[in-house]
Amino acid sequence: MSGGSPRKILLWLSYRGDGFHGFAKQPGQTTVQGTLEAALADVVGEAVPVVGASRTDAGVHARRTAAHFVTAQPIAPQRWAAVLNAQLPPQLRILSSQQVPLDFHARYTAIGKEYRYFVLHSRAPSPLLVPYVYRVHRTLDLVAMQQAVQALRGTHDFTSFAKAEAGGRRVRTLRRLELYVGDPPALHASDGQLLTFVVEGPGFLYNMVRILVGTLLAVGNHQFDPEAIPSMLKARDRQQAGPTAPSQGLVLWEVRYPTIPLLFGRSW
Amino acid sequence: MSGGSPRKILLWLSYRGDGFHGFAKQPGQTTVQGTLEAALADVVGEAVPVVGASRTDAGVHARRTAAHFVTAQPIAPQRWAAVLNAQLPPQLRILSSQQVPLDFHARYTAIGKEYRYFVLHSRAPSPLLVPYVYRVHRTLDLVAMQQAVQALRGTHDFTSFAKAEAGGRRVRTLRRLELYVGDPPALHASDGQLLTFVVEGPGFLYNMVRILVGTLLAVGNHQFDPEAIPSMLKARDRQQAGPTAPSQGLVLWEVRYPTIPLLFGRSW
Numbered sequence: 113m114s115g116g117s118p119r120k121i122l123l124w125l126s127y128r129g130d131g132f133h134g135f136a137k138q139p140g141q142t143t144v145q146g147t148l149e150a151a152l153a154d155v156v157g158e159a160v161p162v163v164g165a166s167r168t169d170a171g172v173h174a175r176r177t178a179a180h181f182v183t184a185q186p187i188a189p190q191r192w193a194a195v196l197n198a199q200l201p202p203q204l205r206i207l208s209s210q211q212v213p214l215d216f217h218a219r220y221t222a223i224g225k226e227y228r229y230f231v232l233h234s235r236a237p238s239p240l241l242v243p244y245v246y247r248v249h250r251t252l253d254l255v256a257m258q259q260a261v262q263a264l265r266g267t268h269d270f271t272s273f274a275k276a277e278a279g280g281r282r283v284r285t286l287r288r289l290e291l292y293v294g295d296p297p298a299l300h301a302s303d304g305q306l307l308t309f310v311v312e313g314p315g316f317l318y319n320m321v322r323i324l325v326g327t328l329l330a331v332g333n334h335q336f337d338p339e340a341i342p343s344m345l346k347a348r349d350r351q352q353a354g355p356t357a358p359s360q361g362l363v364l365w366e367v368r369y370p371t372i373p374l375l376f377g378r379s380w
Numbered sequence: 381m382s383g384g385s386p387r388k389i390l391l392w393l394s395y396r397g398d399g400f401h402g403f404a405k406q407p408g409q410t411t412v413q414g415t416l417e418a419a420l421a422d423v424v425g426e427a428v429p430v431v432g433a434s435r436t437d438a439g440v441h442a443r444r445t446a447a448h449f450v451t452a453q454p455i456a457p458q459r460w461a462a463v464l465n466a467q468l469p470p471q472l473r474i475l476s477s478q479q480v481p482l483d484f485h486a487r488y489t490a491i492g493k494e495y496r497y498f499v500l501h502s503r504a505p506s507p508l509l510v511p512y513v514y515r516v517h518r519t520l521d522l523v524a525m526q527q528a529v530q531a532l533r534g535t536h537d538f539t540s541f542a543k544a545e546a547g548g549r550r551v552r553t554l555r556r557l558e559l560y561v562g563d564p565p566a567l568h569a570s571d572g573q574l575l576t577f578v579v580e581g582p583g584f585l586y587n588m589v590r591i592l593v594g595t596l597l598a599v600g601n602h603q604f605d606p607e608a609i610p611s612m613l614k615a616r617d618r619q620q621a622g623p624t625a626p627s628q629g630l631v632l633w634e635v636r637y638p639t640i641p642l643l644f645g646r647s648w
Contacts, residue, residue: 176569205505237473301444
């Protein structure tokens with residue numbers, strides 16, 4: 113390692129989920145963390161661990177997330193974005209880089225994460241939107257879905273909405289859970305609606321966002337009554353909620369941190 | 381071939397250009413035409429030629445284009461979309477199918493084609509938009525570009541704006557050539573502008589849309605003065621125009637036909 117004292121570098125990054133087997137490093141798989149660490153090792157000549165804000169599943173996209181690493185390499189903090197992008201594939205890009213205090217932690221310092229899930233409601237397929245939307249063609253009862261959204265928002269024990277083996281605190285807060293209905297993007301050459309689910313909170317259980325969306329779609333299909341949501345929550349049983357929506361419509365939209373002293377680089 | 385008299389079937393289709401080496405069949409390459417013909421041969425048990433409205437280059441997307449084939453297979457015309465989609469990869473989808481008169485021709489009956497070219501003007505990369513936009517980061521003189529747009533619109537000899545070996549009539553009409561400037565799509569996590577070039581006309585020379593866009597961007601960079609466009613056209617020399625913009629930002633948006641007697645299926 114070349115001279116100087118160690119600095120902590122924060123990377124803002126964006127990636128396409130369909131190019132990776134998720135964020136977390138796994139032997140023999142192309143992952144976001146593995147690809148970042150390989151690029152970094154190429155630059156500094158030794159292994160440097162990269163810590164991400166969120167371990168997204170295979171297929172889940174990130175519009176803007178964060179990661180940190182520590183280095184004594186004499187490269188200006190803002191320069192790391194360009195240095196790493198020169199090594200990274202086009203489906204994974206560093207948006208910007210900056211120095212942060214040594215006690216900053218990409219995961220533990222985060223105070224909120226926002227996910228968006230896109231559902232294209234159309235009878236026609238949409239190959240140009242394929243990587244970013246989950247398409248459904250059945251009629252959806254949007255009034256029932258909005259009722260279920262109301263019942264799920266706020267603080268609850270979300271055990272029924274987590275993959276059974278998920279660990280961690282089961283009581284979670286959905287500061288935002290919203291469903292917007294609008295026109296499909298212009299790249300979709302047919303009729304339909306784009307449903308956007310916005311989910312924001314301090315943290316989520318494993319698969320929670322996808323199970324929330326899968327349950328809301330099941331309410332839209334009249335498989336569940338929106339009035340059943342409170343008892344579904346109370347049951348603390350994964351079997352009581354709806355299916356897990358596919359990963360392809362899910363985008364980690366934004367990770368939020370408290371304002372901390374900026375040392376270098378752009379404000380975040 | 382199973383019984384009945386031959387029918388001509390029109391397919392409306394959409395595909396992602398990054399999944400194919402262009403539309404036209406080529407030995408040893410994955411192409412749109414080759415993939416369609418392979419799917420069709422699987423269904424009918426023999427080779428059936430498919431004729432497309434436009435032979436897009438490798439990397440060029442199609443939001444909505446058309447193709448035709450002739451068959452005596454006793455499958456209802458509207459059913460072909462679902463039958464073929466069952467055989468096709470997700471990056472190539474049939475939007476709908478219908479019967480057309482035997483004298484209809486996907487290429488020769490077309491009266492207009494609309495292309496759109498998307499340029500993301502931003503200092504930050506955008507991995508989620510990668511397949512559909514060409515990103516530039518230099519400052520662009522939009523006033524000069526709009527001036528050049530005015531000078532190019534209409535009927536001209538476009539020899540200077542065609543790949544040198546292109547054949548066909550050199551006088552072409554741009555019924556529409558427009559440049560719209562707006563906010564980038566929400567999937568782009570940074571500042572910038574989205575430039576949309578809309579190009580519509582009865583037909584185009586080889587690479588013409590990409591050379592038009594490349595020239596307009598060169599005007600935006602002050603490599604050319606917009607006042608030079610008339611002499612550029614007059615020169616009839618490919619060397620006088622700007623570079624060919626990359627294929628990835630180009631989308632064949634729509635193919636238009638005159639109203640012809642509908643036999644089956646949805647109106648077009």
